[in-house]
Amino acid sequence: MASSQEEITLLGNTLSPYVCMVEIALKLKGVEYKYVEVNLPNKTDLLLKYNPVHKKIPVFVHNGKPIAESLVIVEYIDETWKQNPILPSHPYQRALAHFWSKFIGDKVVDTILKAVFTVDEKESEKNTEETLEALQFLENETKDKFFGGEEVGLVDIAGVFIAFWFPILEEVVGLELLTSHKFPKLYKWSQDLLNHPTVKESLPARDIVSSYFKARYESLSASK
Template sequence: MGEVKVIGSTLSLFCTRVEWALKLKGVEYEYIHEDLLNKSPLLLKHNPVHKKVPVVLHGDRAIAESLVILEYLDDTWKESPMLPQDPYEKSMARFLAKFNDEKCILGAFNACKAEGEEKEKAIESAKESLSFLEKQIEGKMFFGGGKIGFLDFAVGWIPLWLGAMEQVGEMKLLDAEKFPSLHEWSQNFIQIPLIKEALPPRQKVVANLTAFVSYLRSLASHKQ
């Protein structure tokens, strides 16, 4: 099938979801750690448009963007399918994954870095997005039903990275009483061996996020 390499950063939630998918599929791969402050010629060559990780190299092919990579892996390695076979269910999984990336992750991060009057507004907006995910997981073990799949990997940032955002932003978004189903899914998901073994240390995620948020706040203060 060709050699597989991942250009990534172990602290990135987008890179970690790709690792989860590769482990689920049983695909052996080489991990190439990228210094995001000093981007390598290899990364710039294979992702010249966005210049971001993750990038998967499969033989002479380069695939960028984590959700696109997940679909490529699912189409290439048929074992342990991640996406539903039904066209409607598949389209909904894609829609929800995009919603998760554009609304939930971004909303939580905006709430994390917000200060002053904007913070409460950002927190409420983030909770509103999470409430939509709550409805999708109600009564189910996983987002796709009885087994782990595409949407679980997309939403898999919640147990670790959302917790880090809550700590750095000194806030609470995923309240167990308000989001019981999402909270229970989060607790179960993080205990799955292939998920747990690919997670970076929480303290490193928190330290990295703290530095990034401080940098963004510093830039914002200089613009005022």
């Protein structure tokens, strides 16, 4: 647990999968923290003070020192609080965890958002195909209950978008990509992750996320 002398603050937004990643890490470690909701796209003075470069959430502030970028924050948390390790101890396994965590952000999160929220149909189809290819790579990598083995690790935390946000996007748009038929191992992993007690308590309300995506998608459709 964090000592009473430590000041730990997380600037975030309920809808953000990146903020959720940090919250999962903190809860896995049993670290107490103060949460400050940032209503985007408004940039609060606190956000501008602590993340003047990117002006994005999440921002993790430990004893007055800010850290940005979700994967960087999760790794910092893992190195600062040693209980319940998130990253493997072996250098090669750590390198693989870094690789696949970044892969999820670059090849799944970015591409599916482009597929859904791109006006150009050909571009949208291209990004959908790239998303399916990325999911197949992850299907091939799914060997244990979690990517971290029997316990939730860095890649699982990075993959919370796939388990929770991805199906909501599919529902809003009418896509069927991550199914038990197409990707049986990855689909089972996603269900196990959603049912993990720490992950479950860190997730936002599904209807709030769904309403947000519906509004964005309808706005985009109206502009076509």
